[in-house]
Amino acid sequence: MRESPHLCRMKVTFGGLVISAGICGILSFAFLATSLGTEYWYIIETNPMNMSDFENMSSHSGLWSINEGGKTQTDSIDSFKADFSRYTETELQMLNMHSAIVVLLPLSLVLLLLGGICGLVSSLARSPVLLTGTASYFFICSLLTLCGVSLYIIYSHQALVETERRVGLEGLAYVRTSFGWSLGLAWLSYGMELLTGILLLIAARMAKLQHSSPTMT
Template sequence: MSLGTVCVTAGLTGLFSFVFLAVAIGTDYWYIIDVSDSRYNHGEDSEDLNSHSGLWRICEGKNACIALIDPFGEESQNVPESQRHLLFMQKVFVILLPLSLVLLVFGGICGLVSSLANGLHMLLFTGSYFLVGGALTLTGIAVYIAYSKAAFAIAMHLYGHKLFDNVHIGFSWSMGLACLSCVSEVISGALFLLAAKLVAVQHPEQSAVI
């Protein structure tokens, strides 16, 4: 595989990573609650009981969407002490995931410059940068998963396990896109490191400086 092909593939993979993460952050299908088969819907339209949520809001029924509590706002002061850990996890993922998106922009700039210059040091830096960015995205996703599980555990504790016997919960396509973004980011980083290796082979005078 030629150096140019590797660099172009790495750049496209990084672009896909940005698009996947941007769509994931902007949509509300990270976590879904389906009560269609619940015995506790009391004859209500099941579609009005279903809900799905994202990083910023939760949507109940067909059109009603409400913003999640602002973890940095004044209303967060009224959260019970027993639920403070949820607020902390919310702060973590609402910072990490948008930050990862911003870092992808700078990573794309670095990737373009290093590909055009074919500089060994720049390619090594860009590859490492994308790998660190992928780890950051993965951390944000992991914290969101932990947050969702903890929130559901609190809900079951408050309302009882029987209420949730026929309630189906899970992660949806927004979460899937975030995971694809993480994988694409790691692949892009690995390809930039491969490009650096090809440069070192083709231009041993650059590797001799390291």
């Protein structure tokens, strides 16, 4: 039996799609893992030429630690072991957000690893159902990543507002805050997760067409 040239072109396209989806999935995992393991989510920079009391405020932080003056404080953020009785309502809200962040993003990372296995199996099986299910799985992962990153941005903004309330605008006049490249990697991971899901959906469609196309002898 000889397959039509149309089917051969579809096979090449299907292989290219699943390979591209695999590369995107690997990149999304690598980006998110690197993001979670680094301490450049949020950066605080000061101008020592114009400051007298806040020379040591320059720092960069990750999800679980803060690096100040080259020294990492791993216990500076611990929303699970905190004594909630001594915090205000606003601080409790921030702690709850931080707890959600450090659950959502690592969970998304674990699910990405499992999604890679599902993607490999569904691609080898050329099953439209499995490919569609794996694509939906990656969309769920992307949603978890999006929720975690968005919560972190809200959390950081609220922390800055709370700091301004405590020390006043004059106290932060020579302090510049910004999001770091670790957060950027998390956003890239989110984009790669979406792209992986889209490519798998297209591959599922092509696999379905392959199964329904007649063959020529």
